[in-house]
Amino acid sequence: MKILIVDDDRINSTILNRLLARDGHAVVISHDGVEGVEKFRRENPDLVLMDIRMPRMNGYEAARQIKRLAANRFVPIIFLTAVTDEESLALCIDAGGDDFLTKPFNRTILQAKIDAMERIRRLHGELRRQKETVERHQEQLQQEMEVGQHLFAKIVSAGNLLDAPCLKRWTSPMSVFNGDLLVAAYNPAGGLHIMLGDFTGHGLSAAVGAMPLAEIFYEMTAQGFSLSELVEAINAKLISVMPTRMFCAACLIEVDFRQQSLLVWNGGLPDVLVTDQTGRVVRRLVSNRLPLGVQALTREDRKMEIMEMRPEHRVFLFSDGLIEAPDPSGEMFGLDRLMAHFDGRTQTDQIFDTILSSLRNFRGGAVQTDDISLLEIDCSRAGEEPPGGMPRRSEKNLPPAPWEISFSFHAGTLKNVDPLPTVINAVMSIQAPTGHRERLYTILAELLSNALDHGLLGLDTEMKKTPTGFIEYYNLREERLAALESGFIQLKLMHEPVLSEVDGRRIGGAIHIRLDDSGPGFDYNKVRSSLEGNCGHGGRGIALIRSLCSELAYLGDGNQAEVVYRWMYE
Amino acid sequence: MSGTISVERSDKETVINIKGRFNFEMHSQFRTAYQEDTSKGQKGRKFVIDLSGTEYIDSSALGMLLLLREEAGTNESDIEIINAKPEIRKILETANFQRLFKIS
Numbered sequence: 230m231k232i233l234i235v236d237d238d239r240i241n242s243t244i245l246n247r248l249l250a251r252d253g254h255a256v257v258i259s260h261d262g263v264e265g266v267e268k269f270r271r272e273n274p275d276l277v278l279m280d281i282r283m284p285r286m287n288g289y290e291a292a293r294q295i296k297r298l299a300a301n302r303f304v305p306i307i308f309l310t311a312v313t314d315e316e317s318l319a320l321c322i323d324a325g326g327d328d329f330l331t332k333p334f335n336r337t338i339l340q341a342k343i344d345a346m347e348r349i350r351r352l353h354g355e356l357r358r359q360k361e362t363v364e365r366h367q368e369q370l371q372q373e374m375e376v377g378q379h380l381f382a383k384i385v386s387a388g389n390l391l392d393a394p395c396l397k398r399w400t401s402p403m404s405v406f407n408g409d410l411l412v413a414a415y416n417p418a419g420g421l422h423i424m425l426g427d428f429t430g431h432g433l434s435a436a437v438g439a440m441p442l443a444e445i446f447y448e449m450t451a452q453g454f455s456l457s458e459l460v461e462a463i464n465a466k467l468i469s470v471m472p473t474r475m476f477c478a479a480c481l482i483e484v485d486f487r488q489q490s491l492l493v494w495n496g497g498l499p500d501v502l503v504t505d506q507t508g509r510v511v512r513r514l515v516s517n518r519l520p521l522g523v524q525a526l527t528r529e530d531r532k533m534e535i536m537e538m539r540p541e542h543r544v545f546l547f548s549d550g551l552i553e554a555p556d557p558s559g560e561m562f563g564l565d566r567l568m569a570h571f572d573g574r575t576q577t578d579q580i581f582d583t584i585l586s587s588l589r590n591f592r593g594g595a596v597q598t599d600d601i602s603l604l605e606i607d608c609s610r611a612g613e614e615p616p617g618g619m620p621r622r623s624e625k626n627l628p629p630a631p632w633e634i635s636f637s638f639h640a641g642t643l644k645n646v647d648p649l650p651t652v653i654n655a656v657m658s659i660q661a662p663t664g665h666r667e668r669l670y671t672i673l674a675e676l677l678s679n680a681l682d683h684g685l686l687g688l689d690t691e692m693k694k695t696p697t698g699f700i701e702y703y704n705l706r707e708e709r710l711a712a713l714e715s716g717f718i719q720l721k722l723m724h725e726p727v728l729s730e731v732d733g734r735r736i737g738g739a740i741h742i743r744l745d746d747s748g749p750g751f752d753y754n755k756v757r758s759s760l761e762g763n764c765g766h767g768g769r770g771i772a773l774i775r776s777l778c779s780e781l782a783y784l785g786d787g788n789q790a791e792v793v794y795r796w797m798y799e
Numbered sequence: 800m801s802g803t804i805s806v807e808r809s810d811k812e813t814v815i816n817i818k819g820r821f822n823f824e825m826h827s828q829f830r831t832a833y834q835e836d837t838s839k840g841q842k843g844r845k846f847v848i849d850l851s852g853t854e855y856i857d858s859s860a861l862g863m864l865l866l867l868r869e870e871a872g873t874n875e876s877d878i879e880i881i882n883a884k885p886e887i888r889k890i891l892e893t894a895n896f897q898r899l900f901k902i903s
Binding site: 427428429430473474475476478496497498499515516517518519520523524549553599 | 823857858859861862863865866869890893894895896898899
């Protein structure tokens with residue numbers, strides 16, 4: 230250790246010098262306060278032994294200046310003093326002294342004091358290094374959090390349609406990252422997909438799972454995959470990326486305005502509540518599936534619950550954070566306090582807000598312990614488009630060129646895979662006219678479901694005419710599809726460019742679609758006359774197809790359909 | 800704030816008793832409680848999770864049960880959850896854990 234002695238008494242300093250040198254310390258000597266401060270600055274010693282009464286500058290002042298110079302570093306100062314009265318000692322402490330040594334010097338005491346100071350000095354250095362490390366880590370963490378937040382916000386809110394007019398939502402994350410995921414998007418047929426997911430835990434580790442999930446949700450919905458295919462894909466993804474102890478309790482809902490139906494899948498979230506015009510709960514959609522990310526799904530697990538949607542219905546879904554939100558004493562908000570809002574005395578359009586205000590009052594200043602989400606679907610507004618119109622995917626806009634593709638789907642494929650997204654995505658990757666995906670999707674959806682539902686599964690289109698019939702129809706379809714053993718659907722698409730009559734430039738294209746199924750066909754003349762202009766429930770969607778296409782013809786026994794769809798550059 | 804865990808072992812059975820709050824803070828305690836058995840790779844051991852003294856259970860605790868199930872050998876494992884209070888049973892059933900564990 231390097232020790233600075235500041236003492237005008239040469240005998241004292243010589244004695245000290247000798248004692249210290251013998252113990253292996255390097256010694257620097259100065260003879261007054263001014264020189265002491267100067268040597269401190271130059272030599273940077275680890276410890277200072279300081280006399281009090283000295284010419285030019287006394288020990289108190291020198292100690293003060295040295296302590297100022299050492300600001301961030303701990304340099305112990307031991308005062309050398311002949312007096313032991315309290316007042317002088319208090320002055321030493323005031324000046325920044327750390328200890329005293331009384332004259333005449335005792336070698337053992339001197340050694341002990343220097344050792345003690347050395348220990349404190351080491352500890353102080355260690356502490357300072359740790360503090361610097363913590364500060365550095367904190368800054369790094371802060372920067373990483375900011376990057377993470379940016380990514381999270383971009384991925385999770387990409388194309389998020391939570392401003393759809395029928396949705397009202399409230400979400401309160403307990404940390405920067407939300408472990409509750411709330412996403413919504415339209416499929417190409419105009420159906421609204423909504424998902425509320427609650428990941429195990431909260432904060433960053435919970436939010437990490439939200440990113441792949443949101444990506445799958447948006448991508449597959451935009452491509453026209455069904456809700457049960459979304460459930461399947463998300464589940465598989467979460468199993469492959471998340472540790473065993475993490476999962477995602479989730480509810481997925483499809484609002485199908487055209488069919489006036491709701492499809493619901495609930496795995497691990499509290500009951501989804503459906504109210505009527507009185508504000509009472511008329512239906513509860515209980516969790517009857519395992520949460521996502523626990524184990525592979527069976528065919529049964531992928532099944533949706535279907536219910537008729539009426540304009541007076543409101544659907545409420547929430548994460549368990551709502552029921553478990555504590556007040557300052559630790560008591561939970563609880564199901565009873567929540568259900569009190571569904572007693573028929575609260576106006577239906579007020580329920581959402583009154584739940585939130587009573588939750589706020591209940592919680593008071595209590596610390597939030599989990600992420601909380603609440604979502605309402607107002608079915609009377611399900612048909613309204615979002616502000617700014619329906620979102621459109623921007624496509625590649627390839628110049629029109631001739632091409633031809635054909636598909637052949639057999640029973641074994643049809644019972645497990647919906648051919649529609651595959652077909653539409655093949656078409657869009659060859660010829661991708663912006664703004665036509667939705668219409669092509671609708672046409673192919675109608676043609677394929679006619680072929681499958683009526684041709685292969687033998688379902689009666691009459692059934693679909695009433696909402697309750699539609700539910701029966703849907704359930705019967707599931708049943709027959711699972712049991713399907715034979716049959717096929719063949720689809721052929723042929724595209725040719727359309728040329729301008731003025732200058733012969735390619736200004737668009739025509740897609741010829743031909744569909745054959747192995748079913749018995751139907752009397753298309755009869756259907757056409759009775760369903761003119763009707764595109765509500767059922768009716769084989771013929772009127773709908775006709776409204777979108779330039780040509781529609783049924784051939785043979787009615788099990789062959791030919792359609793021409795024309796598109797122009799926008 | 801969090802709970803306490805006690806373990807009773809016999810030749811064939813490990814009973815894990817959880818008192819108080821079964822939440823994320825119990826992670827290492829719970830793991831220690833069963834790992835003495837699962838780390839040996841011994842098959843056919845029965846685990847009993849006694850929740851009679853459990854006041855609260857969160858999703859992290861459900862995750863720990865899944866972890867026990869995996870480390871004990873997923874499908875061959877014999878895990879029984881007993882004495883859950885009604886509100887805790889409701890949480891287990893909302894997650895449909897009766898499909899993965901015996902709940903009685």
